[in-house]
Amino acid sequence: MKCNKFRENIVLDLYGELDNKEKAELEQHISSCAECAKDYLYSKSVFQALEDLETEDIPEPAWDSNWGKIDLAIQDKPKPQPLFGLSPKWAYAAAGVSLVFILGIFTGRFWFPQKQVGPISAELSQEHIQRTLAQHFENIRPVLVEMANYTALENGNGTVLVDQATIKNLIIQNILLKSLISGKDPTAVQILEDVDLVLRELANIDEGDSGTKSMIKKLIDDREILMNMNILQQM
């Protein structure tokens, strides 16, 4: 280490800013360097002289007068200048409302898209379509399974219980989904068209119409709707 660095360390040593290793190196250097040793003694004398000055009197200002001027200045603006011109509480509230509003816009765009046909499909990812389709199949599967297992009884009644409101909701869901994936996935569209036939028949069925129920069962089997749904979901 050069003398220049030790000269700096001499000052830092006087102020107690050296660690043990640095201090030992400095002492070793001073013992072998006359110039640095001289500088060390001189620096120490100056430092000591400065230490003796520490009892300098600090004048006593007129505290009340000073506070009066401060008070006058801050009275012009009674409250600390908050961020965005609002108190923190209101700033947080405003930020919260804005966040909800922004989220509402994005959510609305997602759930209630303005463009219902054609181009909307271009905005949706394949992954999103697959997820939505899978969910729709899960909703519809119990109805199809029940119809596929239909067994006509002698008195004309069967084992199928049809909730018309549920069927209507499934039809609407099916139509929307079909328009959503139109042109994107022909296999899925074909399945949805088959499902559509089944659902429309179910929507118009009478309680004792065993013939129609059997026909629906045959339709599900012939078009292999359940199997195709499973295949598509596993792709």
Next chain:
Amino acid sequence: MNEIEIVQMAQQGDTHAFRQLFEENKRRVFTLAFQYTKNKEDAEDILQETFIKAFHSLNKFKAQDDTNFSSWLYRIGINASIDHLRKNKMKKDNYIDSDQLPNISSDDGFSQPEHAIRIKEIRTKLDLSLSQLPKGQRMVFILRHYQQLSVKEIADTMKCSEGSVKKQLFRAFQMIKKRFKSLFPEDNYEMQ
């Protein structure tokens, strides 16, 4: 009521709470300002500037583990001191001219002990040295020597590295040493 609670009240615009903060911190800020400017009126201006600025910036203050209100205020005081001197650097009365130095050796008609005369001489030399230091070096020296902040604390307060603080402290001390050569002839410090 602790400091944080008082600060929170002041942040809501409670000037009584802010007055309490003034009372608890005024002396430290004024002392620093006086040591930096060596002028009572300037130090009072800095005191006022510091608290007015602090009041208008209160909502920026966030109590953290390593930052209490006093440290935060102190930092404003340091910046206000440096700014004040910068604004007033052309004012001649902020500087001590060598020609204005009292003639220590002359007989002023009062009987003073030799030690007291020497102390006065050292103080005058020191004030002259400090007045001629760059503002940053001057502040580092005052914070370390008078306010007894560690190098790390100064670095934290002045938002710079410890290495930079050490360099500035060294340079300030070197300047003072040069000024003191007439008082402490270096020839007297030869190794035995």
